Amino acid sequence: MNSPSQNKPALKLSRHSRDFANKVNSLAHTDTRMCFQCQACYNTCPFVGAMDVTPPAILRLVLLGEDKLVLNSTTIWTCVGCHTCSTICPQNVDMGAVMDALRQIALERGIAPAQPEVLIFHNAILDSIKKYGRTHKLEIMLRYKMKNLDLFSDMDVGLKMLAKRKLDMLPSRVKKIEQVRRLFSYSNGKSNG
Numbered sequence: 667m668n669s670p671s672q673n674k675p676a677l678k679l680s681r682h683s684r685d686f687a688n689k690v691n692s693l694a695h696t697d698t699r700m701c702f703q704c705q706a707c708y709n710t711c712p713f714v715g716a717m718d719v720t721p722p723a724i725l726r727l728v729l730l731g732e733d734k735l736v737l738n739s740t741t742i743w744t745c746v747g748c749h750t751c752s753t754i755c756p757q758n759v760d761m762g763a764v765m766d767a768l769r770q771i772a773l774e775r776g777i778a779p780a781q782p783e784v785l786i787f788h789n790a791i792l793d794s795i796k797k798y799g800r801t802h803k804l805e806i807m808l809r810y811k812m813k814n815l816d817l818f819s820d821m822d823v824g825l826k827m828l829a830k831r832k833l834d835m836l837p838s839r840v841k842k843i844e845q846v847r848r849l850f851s852y853s854n855g856k857s858n859g
């Protein structure tokens with residue numbers, strides 16, 4: 667005879683939920699189903715205070731197929747990819763990679779980032795690497811500030827950094843810049859090689 671718990675129907679996830687979780691798992695190369703909600707990642711994430719949904723809750727929402735909620739959260743843009751959570755997880759869930767995957771899906775779907783300045787900064791860094799093969803911090807800061815229409819905040823910090831020679835006025839380019847640019851072509855699916 668079945669016990670009462672055996673008679674309870676198991677939680678049935680919709681096809682949409684499974685598809686969304688599978689896509690996240692595949693992009694992140696991790697298994698979100700392994701999370702048993704121990705909250706270790708929540709307790710160690712240095713940026714959790716600035717997130718609207720905690721990292722473990724993001725995983726649960728992914729499994730439940732709550733894609734709109736997850737993809738519109740500030741959490742996926744607040745995460746800096748430090749992987750503190752991934753290294754501490756007893757179930758080997760790579761939360762940092764999950765956040766990457768969710769940002770990628772949000773961009774594919776044309777969902778405006780809940781924190782647009784993060785994407786502006788990200789693109790400024792990538793543009794610099796594509797141009798020089800390394801980052802030119804002064805140009806990154808100027809591009810970021812112009813796109814954000816915020817030229818004058820942090821001016822004091824910038825001037826101090828210039829005075830201490832922490833910012834190079836002119837960029838330097840790596841010798842084999844074409845190899846770096848080829849990486850960008852591969853990632854855009856435009857490799858001719």
Ligand code: SF4
Pocket residue numbers: 700701702703704705706707708722725751754755756757758759761
């Ligand atoms: S540390 Fe791992 S198992 Fe624990 S809540 Fe976070 S993702 Fe889940």
Ligand code: SF4
Pocket residue numbers: 710711712713714721744745746747748749750751752761762765
């Ligand atoms: S990778 Fe993201 S979620 Fe994980 S600890 Fe760092 S900021 Fe928090």
